[in-house]
Amino acid sequence: MPSGKSATPAVEIEVDDRTVRVSNPDRVYFPASGATKLDLVEYYLSVGPGIVNALEERPCMLHRFPKGLAGEKVHQKRLPPGAPPWVETVELFFPRWKRTADELCVTELAQVIWAVQMSTVEFHPWNSRRADTEKPDEWRIDLDPGPASDWAQVRRVAHVAHEVLDELGATGFPKTSGGRGMHVYVRISPDHGFADVRRAALAFAREVERRAPEDVTTAWWRKDRDPGALFVDYNQNARDHTIAAAYSVRGVPEARVSAPIGWDEVDDAEPDDFTIFTVPARFAEIGDLHASIDEHVFDLAPLLEWADRDESEGAEPPAEPD
Structure with a gap:
């Protein structure tokens, strides 16, 4: 036997x-x-x-x-x-x-x-759907902390991003990344290709950098970034670049989840608060905080105008995606 x-x-x-x-x-x-x-x-x-x-x-x-x-x-x-x-x-x-x-x-x-x-x-x-995979309907703001960044810095930059979104009239839906950072999603009309969405995302990132220069970088190459700076990673809007979905588990020992949070939770939430053991009860109590995202569609036109302005003033357009 x-x-x-x-x-x-x-x-x-x-x-x-x-x-x-x-x-x-x-x-x-x-x-x-x-x-x-x-x-x-x-x-x-x-x-x-x-x-x-x-x-x-x-x-x-x-x-x-x-x-x-x-x-x-x-x-x-x-x-x-x-x-x-x-x-x-x-x-x-x-x-x-x-x-x-x-x-x-x-x-x-x-x-x-x-x-x-x-x-x-x-x-x-992907940030596009099957009906037209070449036209994104989701703009993704990835707050990617540097090696020497901490969660307090992520929180500070999230508030600046929220401020800029409010001024634009855009509704952002934040979530923890499940790692060390935070993501904010904005629903957009699928009227533009990936290149334009990246240009708009870079223009937004530069505005966040202007308001929080001590915390934020938009430098493309890692060697050019201060290790203590947070990179607003506009390249996550490039074709075939993906990040973990809302509610996706992450492959880390703590079994953390990329969890939607409210803007009013940013100052209290910690990445380790959201795991496969804790999120089910939270979801049962409050439901999906991203459920209404399709009801808040933002027109990228103002951000594309910012991109035109930046480039006319000498800023480099987005580098080719990796």
């Missing part, structure tokens, strides 16, 4: 009118806490409307950990093989490689849970 511990039987998860079979449910994904694959599934079920709202109709790259965080991390653009027929995709062309890939395109929660069954921990959607 073969020796050794037998595998834990798969479990079947009912998600609306779908059934998702989850294999190896007891596999430990987060060794520091002992959280398992099934714990990850249950987390995503608990925030279902929020994660679907964040991913809906967007091409989505998957960060997979087939053996949990202790094993290899896989950045996957193509849909993993073996998907049931109800898992939807969108075909994208990648000029650098001169080939296409069918990426996951979430339209319902069961597709998220299937991706978790396929060892996905993090979901990284």
